Each structure stands twice: as structure tokens, then as C-alpha cells.
Amino acid sequence: MTPEATLRDGLLAALPSLRAFAISLTNDPVRADDLVQDTILRAWANSHRFQTGTNLHAWLFTILRNLFLSDYRKRKREVEDIDGAYAAKLKAHPDQQDHVDFEDFRAALAKLRLDQREALLLVAAQGMSYEEAAEVCGVAVGTVKSRVNRARIKLAALLSIDGDSELGPDNITKAALGGLSLGSPA
Incomplete structure (x- = not known):
């Protein structure tokens, strides 16, 4: 054999x-x-x-x-997904527009008054509390709140954002405009 x-x-x-x-x-x-x-x-x-x-x-x-x-x-x-329910929940936002949107945001941010931009960046970008930002700027807490609010309104106008649904997945824009009630009269 x-x-x-x-x-x-x-x-x-x-x-x-x-x-x-x-x-x-x-x-x-x-x-x-x-x-x-x-x-x-x-x-x-x-x-x-x-x-x-x-x-x-x-x-x-x-x-x-x-x-x-x-x-x-x-x-x-691996994740077993026989009926496709898990895959249907997964979303990937296109990133082609992100760079253009970010540049638009930077240009709009540069158009803000210096004191408003400073307050907005300290609170929204750095994550400081209003009290901490007031201490850094050497002004009252109410002044910082006012500057942040005015900066958010001005940014929304410059970026032509009318409602929350227009913010998209960009976390920078969301943070900068966070807490602003869009679509209502200012």
C-alpha cells in the first residue's frame, strides 16, 4: 500500500x-x-x-x-448580526466636508471680538467653568456668561446656523454653540 x-x-x-x-x-x-x-x-x-x-x-x-x-x-x-440590526445602528458620517466646515468655523471665530472669543474658547474649548474663566479674564462671572452668549449668537449668525439639526457631527461647533437655543428670536 x-x-x-x-x-x-x-x-x-x-x-x-x-x-x-x-x-x-x-x-x-x-x-x-x-x-x-x-x-x-x-x-x-x-x-x-x-x-x-x-x-x-x-x-x-x-x-x-x-x-x-x-x-x-x-x-x-466578531458580533453576530443575523438580521442586520447591529449594522443598521452603525453610522459613519462622511469626512469630506469636515475640513471645509472647520475652516469656515475658524474664519467665523476670528471675526468675533477678542473678549468674546477669549471667553468662548475658555468655556467651550478648554472646558472651564464660568467662574474659572472669569478668574482668568479678571472680570465678573456675569460678564463671562454674557460674552460667551454673545459669541455663540454671533457665531451662529456668521455660520448661518438656524437650528440644532444643522450642527452635524462636528464636536467643536457643538461645543462652541452649546447651550444656545437656535431657531428662536434672540
């Missing part, structure tokens, strides 16, 4: 044991059958690596186990 025929007979004889082991690993007969099939295909493709006279069952079980672990690691990173 040729070495190829001996290997084929050994593979066929190992099928029931491989299937039982695969079922014990996966707890799913369908996945187990796929795992056994992949094991046999991998073993046949790498038959030149098998050394005649060594334990064929141990070699096959090692292949099966490695395939199972690779599949397990892969499945751990």
Missing part, C-alpha cells in the same frame, strides 16, 4: 473520534462537522509534513484543536 493510501485510510478511520472531540468542543453538531472537514482538508494539504510511523490521531487532534482555538478567537472579536 502506498503512503498516500495509508494516510487516507488513517484519516477515514479517525473521523468518528474527530467528530466526537469536535462536538465536545463546540457543543454544536453542525460546527463540529465543519471543524472536522477543515481538519481533514488541512491534514491532506499538509500530508507531506506528517511523518510515517508517528501517531496520526495525535496529529489530527492537534490540527482540530488549533483550528477550534483560531475560530474561537475570531468569533470572540
Whole structure:
């Protein structure tokens, strides 16, 4: 008998044991059958690596186990989404417009009075409280609130923003115009 025929007979004889082991690993007969099939295909493709006279069952079980672990690691990173509900929730906003929008925002920001721009940047961009910004600017808290509010109104006008829905995904614009009731008379 040729070495190829001996290997084929050994593979066929190992099928029931491989299937039982695969079922014990996966707890799913369908996945187990796929795992056994992949094991046999991998073993046949790498038959030149098998050394005649060594334990064929141990070699096959090692292949099966490695395939199972690779599949397990892969499945751990994947999200099962049979009906597409998860994928429907994922959104990616186009970024082609972001650069243009940012440049428009920077130009509008530069048109603000210096004291308004300073107050707005301290509160919106730096995340300072009104009290902290007032301390930095050396003015009263009410003055900072007024400057921030006026800066937000002026920015909205310069950027022609009429409502909250026009802000889009840009966090910089949202922060700068945050708390401003757009669309209502000022």
C-alpha cells in the first residue's frame, strides 16, 4: 500500500473520534462537522509534513484543536448580526466636508471680538467653568456668561446656523454653540 493510501485510510478511520472531540468542543453538531472537514482538508494539504510511523490521531487532534482555538478567537472579536440590526445602528458620517466646515468655523471665530472669543474658547474649548474663566479674564462671572452668549449668537449668525439639526457631527461647533437655543428670536 502506498503512503498516500495509508494516510487516507488513517484519516477515514479517525473521523468518528474527530467528530466526537469536535462536538465536545463546540457543543454544536453542525460546527463540529465543519471543524472536522477543515481538519481533514488541512491534514491532506499538509500530508507531506506528517511523518510515517508517528501517531496520526495525535496529529489530527492537534490540527482540530488549533483550528477550534483560531475560530474561537475570531468569533470572540466578531458580533453576530443575523438580521442586520447591529449594522443598521452603525453610522459613519462622511469626512469630506469636515475640513471645509472647520475652516469656515475658524474664519467665523476670528471675526468675533477678542473678549468674546477669549471667553468662548475658555468655556467651550478648554472646558472651564464660568467662574474659572472669569478668574482668568479678571472680570465678573456675569460678564463671562454674557460674552460667551454673545459669541455663540454671533457665531451662529456668521455660520448661518438656524437650528440644532444643522450642527452635524462636528464636536467643536457643538461645543462652541452649546447651550444656545437656535431657531428662536434672540
